[in-house]
Amino acid sequence: xxxxxxxxxxxxxxxxxxxxxxxxxxxxxxxxxxxxxxxxxxxxxxxxxxxxxxxxxxxxxxxxxxxxxxxxxxxxxxxxxxxxxxxxxxxxxxxxxxxxxxxxxxxxxxxxxxxxxxxxxxxxxxxxxxxxxxxxxxxxxxxxxxxxxxxxxxxxxxxxxxxxxxxxxxxxxxxxxxxxxxxxxxxxxxxxxxxxxxxxxxxxxxxxxxxxxxxxxxxxxxxxxxxxxxxxxxxxxxxxxxxxxxxxxxxxxxxxxxxxxxxxxxxxxxxxxxxxxxxxxxxxxxxxxxxxxxxxxxxxxxxxxxxxxxxxxxxxxxxxxxxxxxxxxxxxxxxxxxxxxxxxxxxxxxxxxxxxxxxxxxxxxxxxxxxxxxxxxxxxxxxxxxxxxxxxxx
Numbered sequence: 001x002x003x004x005x006x007x008x009x010x011x012x013x014x015x016x017x018x019x020x021x022x023x024x025x026x027x028x029x030x031x032x033x034x035x036x037x038x039x040x041x042x043x044x045x046x047x048x049x050x051x052x053x054x055x056x057x058x059x060x061x062x063x064x065x066x067x068x069x070x071x072x073x074x075x076x077x078x079x080x081x082x083x084x085x086x087x088x089x090x091x092x093x094x095x096x097x098x099x100x101x102x103x104x105x106x107x108x109x110x111x112x113x114x115x116x117x118x119x120x121x122x123x124x125x126x127x128x129x130x131x132x133x134x135x136x137x138x139x140x141x142x143x144x145x146x147x148x149x150x151x152x153x154x155x156x157x158x159x160x161x162x163x164x165x166x167x168x169x170x171x172x173x174x175x176x177x178x179x180x181x182x183x184x185x186x187x188x189x190x191x192x193x194x195x196x197x198x199x200x201x202x203x204x205x206x207x208x209x210x211x212x213x214x215x216x217x218x219x220x221x222x223x224x225x226x227x228x229x230x231x232x233x234x235x236x237x238x239x240x241x242x243x244x245x246x247x248x249x250x251x252x253x254x255x256x257x258x259x260x261x262x263x264x265x266x267x268x269x270x271x272x273x274x275x276x277x278x279x280x281x282x283x284x285x286x287x288x289x290x291x292x293x294x295x296x297x298x299x300x301x302x303x304x305x306x307x308x309x310x311x312x313x314x315x316x317x318x319x320x321x322x323x324x325x326x327x328x329x330x331x332x333x334x335x336x337x338x339x340x341x342x343x344x345x346x347x348x349x350x351x352x353x354x355x356x357x358x359x360x361x362x363x364x365x366x367x368x369x370x371x372x373x374x375x376x377x378x379x380x381x382x383x384x385x386x387x388x389x390x391x392x393x394x
Contacts (some may be wrong), residue, residue, distance in 0.1 A: 025068035026076045028084045033091060040081040040112035046137060047110040048080035051087045051096055056104040058124040069127050076134055080109070109137035119143040121170055133170065142167070158189055162199055169203040177203055191215070197226055201234055207242040212250075219251040228254075240299070261285065262299050269303055275318035282321075286328065286373050293374070297329050301341065304329075306348045312355075319355065320364050323348045327367075332374040336382050 028050075029036050040047045050067075052059035063084075066072055076082055087096035087104065095101075099108050099117055109119040119137035121144070136142040141160075147167050150160060161184045168176040181204055189196045191214055200211055215222050215235060222231045236255030239247055244260045244267075261281065268278040282304075285296050304325040311319060330345035356363050370376040 024070045025073040026082050027073065028082050033083075033095065036081055036083050037112040037115070043081060045079065045081050045112075046118065047108075047112050048076060048082045048134070048137075049095070049099075049108045049110065050082070050084045051092070051099075051101045051104060051106040051108060052084060053086065053088050053104050059105040061124055062105055062130075066125065066127050066130055072127050072131060075131050079134060079138060081112075107133060109134075109143075116145075118145055120145075123172060125170075129170065136167070136170075144171075156183060156187060158184060158187065161187075162195065165199060165203055178209070192221065192225060194225075197222075201230070205238060207238050207246065212238055216250040216253075219253070258291070258295070266303055269318075275315065275321075279318070279321050282325065293332060294334050297333050300325060301329050301333075301344070305344055306351055308351075311348075311351050316355075320352070323352050324366065324371075327371060327378075328374050331371060331378055334383055336380050 029039060031039070036047060050059075050062075052063070085095055086092045087101055087106075098115075099106075099110075099120075101108070103122055105124075106120065106122040108117055110116070111118055119133075121133045121136075125133065136144075140146055142163050144167060147160075147164050151164055161180055165177055165180040165184070168180060181199065184196065184199075185191070191197060191200060191211055204211060206212075212235070215231065219231070232254040235250070235253045236259060239250065239256070239259050240262070242259070242263065244263050247256060247260050247263070250256065265278050265281045265285075268274040268281070282300065285291060285300075286293070304322040306314075306319070306322050306326070311322070314322065326341075326345045326348045330341050333341050335341070352363065352367075366372075
């Protein structure tokens with residue numbers, strides 16, 4: 001009887017897995033190029049091609065984390081006949097050459113009637129941005145072919161230029177983004193216009209442009225127009241790597257003091273090599289109860305990373321503190337499913353053992369006990385997930 005129940009459970013599990021595989025995510029067509037064209041013509045759809053290679057990390061990441069999402073599948077399956085094409089396989093080489101594929105992943109949207117490309121994009125993207133790429137392919141005035149040809153012909157209408165900047169941003173052409181946005185402003189666009197502000201907010205990054213200073217110099221006006229939270233967030237994001245000296249010349253905004261503190265720590269680590277002061281400052285940040293610790297972790301994880309190339313040269317004082325900080329990050333980062341934080345911690349422990357063995361020394365005592373700050377136990381359990389209550393037996 002138990003065996004029968006087990007068999008039924010297994011069949012139900014396998015059946016549900018197969019069902020999920022058929023209904024979730026992008027369903028790629030498994031025929032050849034000719035068959036895909038015929039299918040797209042019959043269904044009156046564009047062809048969507050994901051050009052990838054076996055060695056491309058972003059390609060694999062998209063396949064594992066974005067293409068499989070239900071909302072992505074729902075959109076792409078309904079609008080396109082979808083193909084995955086290995087650009088280094090036999091037929092893939094011909095198609096990659098035909099459509100001038102030079103980087104991976106490349107997303108190509110093809111008219112099956114004449115085999116001409118109508119829209120092109122690429123790179124690692126969030127599900128929202130990847131769906132936006134598909135939507136752009138369906139609107140004639142937002143396709144890459146239209147945008148590029150119109151720009152070359154001299155179209156500088158504001159609405160068109162907004163689409164141009166957004167497209168260039170989607171394919172990571174930073175110089176073209178900056179030049180296009182500058183042209184919008186030169187031709188009369190105002191940063192105070194909601195549509196221009198949104199474009200700036202979405203596509204223009206960094207502090208080495210006149211727009212950040214304009215927002216800072218007219219802070220009250222921008223807050224009145226777009227709200228303090230949104231304006232502060234933009235200023236804080238764009239000044240993360242700005243020098244402390246430049247930062248002090250800007251208006252006061254939420255996150256300014258935090259950015260100054262983190263930049264000084266970064267300078268002590270990477271330029272001054274003043275590890276003692278860096279340690280003092282980091283320890284103060286971690287001990288400060290009023291700070292959002294996840295924000296600290298998000299910045300700290302890039303400052304204390306160890307690897308075979310750099311970590312071996314660090315003095316003991318800084319090396320062992322890096323291991324300690326990586327332990328804190330692994331224990332307390334709220335994104336428990338981010339494999340990188342756990343890999344970094346595991347690598348740091350391995351390097352610590354190697355260093356201790358090489359130097360004939362003991363592992364520092366603080367690693368033999370629970371951490372002083374943050375969580376005391378290492379767990380994959382999300383912080384917001386409560387423990388199951390223990391019920392007393394009656």
